Amino acid sequence: MIAIGVDIGGTSIKGASITDKGEILDRFTCEVDKNDMPEKTIGDLCDVINQFLKEHHYDEPIAGVGIGSPGVLDLEKGEVKSSPNLLTWEHFKIRDFMESRIHMPVKLGNDANVAALGESVFGSGKEYNNVVMLTLGTGVGSGIILNKKIYDGNLHQGAELGHMVIRVNGHKCGCGRRGCLETYASATALIRETKKEMERNPDSEMHKVTKELGKCDARVAFIAARRGDKGAIRVVRNYIRDLSEGILNICNIFRPEVVILSGGVANEGEYLLERVRAYIKSFDYGMVHSPKVEVKVASLGYDSGKIGAACLVFDK
Amino acid sequence: MIAIGVDIGGTSIKGASITDKGEILDRFTCEVDKNDMPEKTIGDLCDVINQFLKEHHYDEPIAGVGIGSPGVLDLEKGEVKSSPNLLTWEHFKIRDFMESRIHMPVKLGNDANVAALGESVFGSGKEYNNVVMLTLGTGVGSGIILNKKIYDGNLHQGAELGHMVIRVNGHKCGCGRRGCLETYASATALIRETKKEMERNPDSEMHKVTKELGKCDARVAFIAARRGDKGAIRVVRNYIRDLSEGILNICNIFRPEVVILSGGVANEGEYLLERVRAYIKSFDYGMVHSPKVEVKVASLGYDSGKIGAACLVFDK
Numbered sequence: 001m002i003a004i005g006v007d008i009g010g011t012s013i014k015g016a017s018i019t020d021k022g023e024i025l026d027r028f029t030c031e032v033d034k035n036d037m038p039e040k041t042i043g044d045l046c047d048v049i050n051q052f053l054k055e056h057h058y059d060e061p062i063a064g065v066g067i068g069s070p071g072v073l074d075l076e077k078g079e080v081k082s083s084p085n086l087l088t089w090e091h092f093k094i095r096d097f098m099e100s101r102i103h104m105p106v107k108l109g110n111d112a113n114v115a116a117l118g119e120s121v122f123g124s125g126k127e128y129n130n131v132v133m134l135t136l137g138t139g140v141g142s143g144i145i146l147n148k149k150i151y152d153g154n155l156h157q158g159a160e161l162g163h164m165v166i167r168v169n170g171h172k173c174g175c176g177r178r179g180c181l182e183t184y185a186s187a188t189a190l191i192r193e194t195k196k197e198m199e200r201n202p203d204s205e206m207h208k209v210t211k212e213l214g215k216c217d218a219r220v221a222f223i224a225a226r227r228g229d230k231g232a233i234r235v236v237r238n239y240i241r242d243l244s245e246g247i248l249n250i251c252n253i254f255r256p257e258v259v260i261l262s263g264g265v266a267n268e269g270e271y272l273l274e275r276v277r278a279y280i281k282s283f284d285y286g287m288v289h290s291p292k293v294e295v296k297v298a299s300l301g302y303d304s305g306k307i308g309a310a311c312l313v314f315d316k
Numbered sequence: 317m318i319a320i321g322v323d324i325g326g327t328s329i330k331g332a333s334i335t336d337k338g339e340i341l342d343r344f345t346c347e348v349d350k351n352d353m354p355e356k357t358i359g360d361l362c363d364v365i366n367q368f369l370k371e372h373h374y375d376e377p378i379a380g381v382g383i384g385s386p387g388v389l390d391l392e393k394g395e396v397k398s399s400p401n402l403l404t405w406e407h408f409k410i411r412d413f414m415e416s417r418i419h420m421p422v423k424l425g426n427d428a429n430v431a432a433l434g435e436s437v438f439g440s441g442k443e444y445n446n447v448v449m450l451t452l453g454t455g456v457g458s459g460i461i462l463n464k465k466i467y468d469g470n471l472h473q474g475a476e477l478g479h480m481v482i483r484v485n486g487h488k489c490g491c492g493r494r495g496c497l498e499t500y501a502s503a504t505a506l507i508r509e510t511k512k513e514m515e516r517n518p519d520s521e522m523h524k525v526t527k528e529l530g531k532c533d534a535r536v537a538f539i540a541a542r543r544g545d546k547g548a549i550r551v552v553r554n555y556i557r558d559l560s561e562g563i564l565n566i567c568n569i570f571r572p573e574v575v576i577l578s579g580g581v582a583n584e585g586e587y588l589l590e591r592v593r594a595y596i597k598s599f600d601y602g603m604v605h606s607p608k609v610e611v612k613v614a615s616l617g618y619d620s621g622k623i624g625a626a627c628l629v630f631d632k
Contacts, residue, residue, distance in 0.1 A: 130470040146470075154446040154462075158571035168482050168500075168561045177564065177599050184484075245484045248493065253569065255474035283493045291471055 002058050004049060004065040005310035007111065007302075010034065010085035013045055016303070017056060018310040022122030024303060028052045038080070038092040046101035064105035065098065066309030068114035075156050078108050084174075107312035111305055113150045113159065116143020118308025119260050121316045123300040128257035132250050133298065134161065136243070137263035139174070140182040144254065148316075162186070166245050184242035187218035187264045193238065194221045197231045205229035222268050240272070244279035251280065251293045262298035269297060318374050320365060320381040321626035323427065323618075326350065326401035329361055332619070333372060334626035338438030340619060344368045354396070354408040362417035380421035381414065382625030384430035391472050394424050400490075423628035427621055429466045429475065431614075432459020434624025435576050437632045439616040444573035448566050449614065450477065452559070453579035455490070456498040460570065464632075478502070482561050500558035503534035503580045509554065510537045513547045521545035538584050556588070560595035567596065567609045578614035585613060 002025070006015040013030040030045050053062065071083025078095025080086075098106045109117070116125075116133035125131035129148050135141035140162030144151045152159040162182040163175050170179025171189070183189055195216060198206050205224040210216040213223075221239070224232030247259050265272065276295050300307055318341070322331040329346040346361050369378065387399025394411025396402075414422045425433070432441075432449035441447035445464050451457035456478030460467045468475040478498040479491050486495025487505070499505055511532060514522050521540040526532045529539075537555070540548035563575050581588065592611050616623055 153569065153571035154573060155571065158567075158569050160568040163568045164480070164565045165482055165561050166484055168558060177561075242484060245481050245493075249480045251474075252476040252479045253469065253474050255469035255471060257470060291473060 001063050001314060002060045003063050003310040003313035004052075005306035005308070005313075006045070006049075006065060006067045007114075007305035007309060008032075008067065008069045008086075010070070013041075014302075014306060015045075015049070015052075016306050016310075017052075017058065017062070018307055019060075020310075020314045020316070022118075022307055024306070025058070026052070026056050032086075034086060034088075036088065038086070038089045038094070039097070041086075042092075042094060042097055043101070046098055049102050062104060064107060064313040065102060066107045066109070066114070066312035067094065067098070068109055068111040068305045068309040069094065070111050073108060073110055073156060075108055078106070105313070107309075109150065109309065109312050110143075110152060110156070110159075112141035113143040113152050114308035114312065115141075115262070115304040116145055116260070116308065117150055117311050117316075118300055118304040118306070119262070119298050120145040120148065121311050122307055123304060124260045124296040124298055125258055128294075130254065130256040131258055131260060132161070132254060132256045133260040133262060134185070134243075134246070135263040136185060136261060136265035137187050139188070140180075140186050140246075141263070144256075146254070161246070161250060164246065164249060166242060166249070181242070181246040185239070185246055189242075190218045190221060190235070190239050190265060191216060193235050194218075194232075197221075197235050201231045204231045206232050206235075218264050219267075222271065226271065236275075240275045240279060244276050244283075247276065247293075247295065248280055248283055255291065256293060257291075258294040258296055260296050260298050262301075262304065266297045273297065317379050317630060318376050319379050319626040319629035320368075321622035321624070321629075322361070322365075322381060322383045323430075323621035323625060324348075324383065324385045324402075326386070329357075330618075330622060331361075331365065331368075332622050332626075333368075333374065333378070334623055335376075336626075336630045336632070338434075338623055338626075340622070341374070342368070342372050348402075350402060350404075352404065354402070354405045354410070355413070357402075358408075358410060358413055359417070362414055365418050378420060380423060380629040381418060382423045382425070382430070382628035383410065383414070384425055384427040384621045384625040385410065386427050389424060389426055389472060391424055394422070421629070423625075425466065425625065425628050426459075426468060426472070426475075428457035429459040429468050430624035430628065431457075431578070431620040432461055432576070432624065433466055433627050433632075434616055434620040434622070435578070435614050436461040436464065437627050438623055439620060440576045440612040440614055441574055444610075446570065446572040447574050447576060448477070448570060448572045449576040449578060450501070450559075450562070451579040452501060452577060452581035453503050455504070456496075456502050456562075457579070460572075462570070477562070477566060480562065480565060482558060482565070497558070497562040501555070501562055505558075506534045506537060506551070506555050506581060507532060509551050510534075510548075513537075513551050517547045520547045522548050522551075534580050535583075538587065542587065552591075556591045556595060560592050560599075563592065563609075563611065564596050564599055572609060574610040574612055576612050576614050578617075578620065582613045589613065 120131040131145040142161035167179035171183035173180040436447040447461040458477035483495035487499035489496040537551040
């Protein structure tokens with residue numbers, strides 16, 4: 001069986017034909033103009049998909065199209081109710097709209113949940129039934145997989161682990177609260193703390209690293225820490241403590257078999273993982289009796305969303 | 317149908333015969349000596365149950381015995397692995413032990429989860445499918461009901477919402493971490509802050525209230541706040557903020573239809589509820605689109621555990 005998996009982003013829509021073994025066959029891309037109405041953006045997407053299917057012939061039938069969408073969704077109605085990054089999208093019935101134009105079943109899911117599903121079926125979570133994925137990027141996205149199915153809260157309105165407060169009265173969050181995990185464990189938060197430390201310490205290695213990279217991004221503190229810079233080590237240590245406290249909360253609530261980290265910061269790989277693992281090991285609840293929770297980085301990279309969207313069609 | 321519901325506590329075991337309409341028919345009690353081995357304690361319980369069933373005759377058959385137990389459980393094995401309040405209980409196979417002595421099916425559940433089940437089937441949660449209960453007592457216990465079933469994490473080792481950190485590096489918690497919700501929203505935490513404020517302020521109305529009650533318990537700050545004492549109002553306001561932050565985290569993760577509060581502090585009733593509701597209303601994530609979460613107090617009181625344990629037998 002083959003499905004089309006589609007990942008809607010703020011600047012582009014990426015898609016691919018994907019087998020039910022999780023293999024990507026062919027890819028396509030559609031640009032997004034944020035000012036366009038959704039009918040234009042998704043109308044263009046449907047044209048691209050129809051053209052794509054004319055140009056690519058497969059031995060197996062195309063079972064449908066899976067969509068990973070940002071924003072607040074109504075999965076029953078197949079509707080994007082609103083999206084912070086696509087402001088013209090208001091109560092847009094994307095499923096019906098697409099089905100009427102591409103004439104095959106369309107399945108809708110939240111982008112973060114769908115990416116977690118992809119990792120849990122074909123990526124770092126494939127050996128496990130209970131998986132939580134945290135995407136450490138501009139914000140902290142999350143997807144929860146319980147018994148191999150997406151869990152997204154009552155009426156699909158939960159699973160916002162990035163908006164779990166870990167410091168009451170902490171940093172201001174875009175959601176209106178203060179101290180959300182997102183304001184400490186996102187790449188944005190890491191860059192904020194990196195810059196603060198650089199201001200405090202003009203001799204920090206982080207200034208040199210920033211020049212080498214041409215910008216101050218989430219890699220700076222990690223690179224300087226690896227070189228032994230004390231300020232950078234402090235920034236990284238604090239970041240890992242806060243991320244790990246979030247993961248420990250997740251362990252005490254869901255006790256997943258694995259927590260998968262993705263997004264820019266997850267590229268730090270083993271350096272990040274071994275420190276997170278050491279932290280959570282020392283503070284795990286019910287230490288003696290509780291089953292251990294693995295921490296891994298995502299293995300599908302930017303394809304997890306597309307592959308997870310296809311899984312919606314395969315009903316995996 | 318009738319079942320026996322049993323609630324195991326640190327100082328006594330309470331039980332009752334309960335109909336599948338949630339009505340309590342007759343009650344029994346068993347004292348617990350913490351130093352006894354579990355075979356003695358539960359052997360005595362079985363004798364009491366057998367005697368109870370000899371003395372009470374019902375028109376309907378007894379379908380079985382449901383047990384709400386504290387501690388870390390292995391539900392597959394029907395075993396209490398350990399319990400902080402019953403230190404002699406180590407890998408005690410309570411289900412097999414009881415079934416061999418009372419000759420009917422025994423169902424085991426965690427005490428906090430079972431109490432939440434009771435409230436969700438016959439108490440304040442009966443109109444809802446998705447319920448979270450927080451018990452504000454010595455600690456903060458929690459039970460999560462998703463689609464009318466207990467959700468307790470992978471291998472039944474999650475759902476410890478009281479051990480969700482809301483202040484990294486906050487107050488020391490018995491679990492080994494710092495800043496758990498339990499260290500801010502339990503009755504114990506409220507008493508700690510009440511005493512701190514009384515020390516700071518020798519003229520506080522709270523000293524008078526403490527004298528009237530004969531002790532400084534979790535009611536003192538609420539009573540003095542109702543009388544307009546500024547220090548007490550501050551203590552209550554901070555308590556409600558931290559409790560509400562915990563509830564908001566729960567909303568963002570599970571988006572339950574209702575959060576039920578039980579335990580000593582929940583006796584503050586509407587005074588507590590209206591302030592918690594106002595707080596969570598002002599900081600709810602995705603405010604415009606997210607379904608509202610009700611906050612109520614438990615209606616079954618100390619019977620929720622017994623009734624919930626009976627629900628295990630009724631498979632409700």
